[in-house]
Amino acid sequence: MIRLAAAFVFCLAAAPVSALDLTLPGNARATAETVSDPDSYALPTGPYSSGELPARMLEGRVSRQAWRMDGQNMTTLQMFAPLREQLQAAGFNILFECADEDCGGFDFRFEIEVLPAPDMYVSLSDFRHLSARRGADEHVSLLVSRTGSAGFVQLIQVTAAGSDRRVPNVTVRPLQTVPAVSDDGDLAQRLTTQGHAILNDLEFATGSSDLSDGNYPSLDALGAFMRDNPQARIALVGHTDAVGALDGNIALSKRRAASVLERMVSAHGVPRERMDAEGMGYLSPVAPNTTPEGREANRRVEVILLNTE
Numbered sequence: 001m002i003r004l005a006a007a008f009v010f011c012l013a014a015a016p017v018s019a020l021d022l023t024l025p026g027n028a029r030a031t032a033e034t035v036s037d038p039d040s041y042a043l044p045t046g047p048y049s050s051g052e053l054p055a056r057m058l059e060g061r062v063s064r065q066a067w068r069m070d071g072q073n074m075t076t077l078q079m080f081a082p083l084r085e086q087l088q089a090a091g092f093n094i095l096f097e098c099a100d101e102d103c104g105g106f107d108f109r110f111e112i113e114v115l116p117a118p119d120m121y122v123s124l125s126d127f128r129h130l131s132a133r134r135g136a137d138e139h140v141s142l143l144v145s146r147t148g149s150a151g152f153v154q155l156i157q158v159t160a161a162g163s164d165r166r167v168p169n170v171t172v173r174p175l176q177t178v179p180a181v182s183d184d185g186d187l188a189q190r191l192t193t194q195g196h197a198i199l200n201d202l203e204f205a206t207g208s209s210d211l212s213d214g215n216y217p218s219l220d221a222l223g224a225f226m227r228d229n230p231q232a233r234i235a236l237v238g239h240t241d242a243v244g245a246l247d248g249n250i251a252l253s254k255r256r257a258a259s260v261l262e263r264m265v266s267a268h269g270v271p272r273e274r275m276d277a278e279g280m281g282y283l284s285p286v287a288p289n290t291t292p293e294g295r296e297a298n299r300r301v302e303v304i305l306l307n308t309e
Helices: 076-089 105-111 181-194 217-228 246-268 292-298
Strands: 021-024 028-044 055-070 093-099 127-134 138-146 150-159 169-172 196-198 233-239 275-279 300-307
Touching (some): 028 138, 181 196, 246 275
Parallel strands (some): 233 275
Antiparallel strands (some): 028 055, 055 150, 233 300
8 A cells, every 4th residue: 555645545456467457546536438449549658759759559449548636736746656556566567657848748748649628637847657568468558647726647558459358447445544744744845945835725615715614634734834833924825717807806816815814713723914815816827728727727825935034
């Protein structure tokens, strides 16, 4: 069993060699699943370079699956590494592995096969990919990426045409809580080294500025940081997508930041005078507003460290 800082557990389910069983976090939900037999698939075998993407053209039974994990704050490596280990434990040999720019960035992303949005989303600056083989006639490609508030996984499997091997079985396990030390340290490190961090597990009611009820690990980590640094002051800054007028979006984003501030006061005992709440509307996007995934990533609240003395 592999434990990760973001309070999720991945593990490999026991299975015969002919089966592929993987486990995803408990908040994962399937967004796409197709099977074509026979079909073809170009399996990437190297990074995009000199105008070309090295690939091995495979023919056979092709299954394509995708999943989305809402409200999780894992890095792409934290999502990717356990799945890679599961594949290796199941007998797959890694043929090629890369991350964003090392893959070829923009060109690699648009040369490989990706299920259409909203089933799958790929950030051009934050994705990981691998190609692997088991035996002579079974290949898989794994692609992982994320927005500011959700993770995405795509798995493509190719087996011999007419194969009786089933579509990879992916189990969704209940969320299991692990000690939050790593979460706290991660947020604290981002604040002290970068000066800001996205609180990317927050949820607001549709069209509302009220923070939804529930426990948010990011706010737990922020509360711990503020207790450990009693002189620190922070600004909570709300952001929106580009739908609607600027004035209204600035007002909404500031109200959402204020809602988070009030939760920090009531639930974590942080003195009000150590926090400010501001709103930027759509003036500071982290993704294009031309897609649903981009707009979702832009709807966020960030914390900015003002001082520690």
